[in-house]
Amino acid sequence: MGNPNTVGDESWPPATTLTPQPPLTPGALPAYPGAQELAAATRGQALVLRGLTKAFGPRVAVDHIDLDVPVGSFFGLVGPNGAGKTTTLSMVTGLLRPDSGRVLVSGVDVWTDPAAAKARMGVLPDGLRLFERLSGPELLSYLGRLRGMPLEVVKQRSAELIRVLDLDDAGNKLVADYSTGMRKKITLAAALLHSPALLLLDEPLEAVDPVSARIIRTVLTQYTHAGGTVVFSSHVMALVEGLCTHVAVMGGGRIIAAGEIAAVRGDAASLDDAFMHLVGAPEMQEGGLSWLGSSQA
Numbered sequence: 001m002g003n004p005n006t007v008g009d010e011s012w013p014p015a016t017t018l019t020p021q022p023p024l025t026p027g028a029l030p031a032y033p034g035a036q037e038l039a040a041a042t043r044g045q046a047l048v049l050r051g052l053t054k055a056f057g058p059r060v061a062v063d064h065i066d067l068d069v070p071v072g073s074f075f076g077l078v079g080p081n082g083a084g085k086t087t088t089l090s091m092v093t094g095l096l097r098p099d100s101g102r103v104l105v106s107g108v109d110v111w112t113d114p115a116a117a118k119a120r121m122g123v124l125p126d127g128l129r130l131f132e133r134l135s136g137p138e139l140l141s142y143l144g145r146l147r148g149m150p151l152e153v154v155k156q157r158s159a160e161l162i163r164v165l166d167l168d169d170a171g172n173k174l175v176a177d178y179s180t181g182m183r184k185k186i187t188l189a190a191a192l193l194h195s196p197a198l199l200l201l202d203e204p205l206e207a208v209d210p211v212s213a214r215i216i217r218t219v220l221t222q223y224t225h226a227g228g229t230v231v232f233s234s235h236v237m238a239l240v241e242g243l244c245t246h247v248a249v250m251g252g253g254r255i256i257a258a259g260e261i262a263a264v265r266g267d268a269a270s271l272d273d274a275f276m277h278l279v280g281a282p283e284m285q286e287g288g289l290s291w292l293g294s295s296q297a
């Protein structure tokens, strides 16, 4: 058996929930009508989606969605379970091939020019398996080199990210022994290492303790203030309202509402209230569960 700290053992390659797909040749997808309009629409936008669609058998998970994400925005993607958020982010990051539509990152098509598009993005996917038998610095070093970064730059940025993200234990442990918060933070470090223009994060704060969550929020806010763009999915409406400049509400594979937070909130008291109204959440009936607690002494 090989050295357990290397990638040469039986856990290689790591299992991922989705497998990166080979590039499409230009023109392999049906042409999106209005190519010139699309080129104009990408100006000032970090991410543009047009007519993006994906079905799993008879189930249409994402249904012809259009979305514009301005450069420098902190963009929340919200929606009930099964709304299509993860499927959308997977198509944006090049992990899941769309049935039709376009994804443009800084004007570059993810599915016809994946290498150039992926160089511009950092990704924290849902349920990604990490290289469990590396330490944090080894993981960053490996991923940085895969991205073609000079070793000295990788070392310097890794050390800084590990310090800022309060991952000082990262060098003493294998990733397999990390807590959930540490795993999210080391994955975020990996996503930031090459200083991408766009960060795509699937539920980055889920199951993360408050201390780690605050550190992640601070790093992401600093990143957007420096001109970076963040798109993240979340179920926590208060978080989106407090952190984001923009939000898109998905339901049944469609975009129900999108824009600046205040515009989407409208006259509602909170984004949570606006969300309930937009997705048509049922009110709980009065008098329900009246038996709860009745057998207590």
Ligand SMILES: Nc1ncnc2c1ncn2[C@@H]1O[C@H](COP(=O)(O)OP(=O)(O)OP(=O)(O)O)[C@@H](O)[C@H]1O
Binding pocket: 056, 059, 060, 061, 079, 080, 081, 082, 083, 084, 085, 086, 087, 088
């Ligand atoms: N690989 C798959 N095969 C079949 N159906 C899928 C697959 N992935 C997603 N779906 C279906 O597509 C729909 C959208 O799922 P998706 O995971 O994108 O929603 P979501 O908004 O991310 O949900 P959640 O908030 O629960 O994470 C759901 O009905 C889901 O069951």
